[in-house]
């Protein structure tokens with residue numbers, strides 16, 4: 001539901017936009033206005049928060065390496081519930097990115113099932129998964145993945161164009177997404193004119209532009225100092241509420257894990273209980 005209380009009551013993104021617990025914890029519509037009673041009903045209906053948005057059951061993934069099979073995922077079971085911030089932690093090589101790729105429909109398991117919304121990713125064709133991804137999933141990478149010659153605004157606009165959003169909506173949506181990540185004043189800067197934390201926030205604006213249900217982020221704070229990392233996490237907390245998105249990310253950083261709703265720890269291709 002749109003007015004679930006973020007774990008931290010006050011979060012701060014750059015340029016002084018501070019979460020106001022009186023208004024920001026109310027349902028907030030995409031244009032930034034606080035929802036009316038009728039609109040609240042619509043927000044509530046987007047998800048049933050008691051039902052998982054994604055279920056992973058008995059998933060295994062191997063890769064052929066040097067004539068034999070490298071067993072990377074060895075029986076993964078997990079559920080992601082709407083509007084959660086979930087983190088995957090584990091040593092390098094434990095299989096976190098491999099799992100994130102499966103959850104995002106970029107790859108398929110050798111055995112097991114992945115249900116995303118009502119879509120059986122384990123049975124879908126490449127084309128079907130691409131269509132679902134374009135509509136419902138946003139990706140964020142450690143290295144930001146921005147187009148270097150385009151401004152922040154143009155990067156977000158490109159994402160809208162590629163997602164097939166009608167041209168008439170680009171201007172308002174790009175402005176809204178850049179405002180959500182606290183970059184309204186820097187929207188005409190190109191990536192090289194922005195700090196690492198600002199570039200990652202442009203990447204977040206890009207990833208949420210088409211209003212996905214699920215945001216997947218692979219080590220989104222790994223290149224950032226602790227202050228910039230905290231800003232990115234504050235933005236994640238804000239957009240869960242304002243954009244009604246569920247976030248699953250990988251991280252090595254124990255301080256970042258404090259803001260998670262749930263942490264899955266992976267050791268050698270399996271989850272261990274924490």
Ligand SMILES: Nc1ncnc2c1ncn2[C@@H]1O[C@H](COP(=O)(O)OP(=O)(O)OP(=O)(O)O)[C@@H](O)[C@H]1O
Pocket residue numbers: 063064065070072090091092093094095096097098099
């Ligand atoms: N396409 C592939 N072909 C062969 N081996 C692969 C492939 N993809 C991943 N692996 C191997 O699977 C193992 C797990 O890789 P993965 O990237 O999922 O780990 P990770 O936990 O994300 O590590 P890191 O924290 O360093 O990113 C590694 O040994 C990797 O070399």
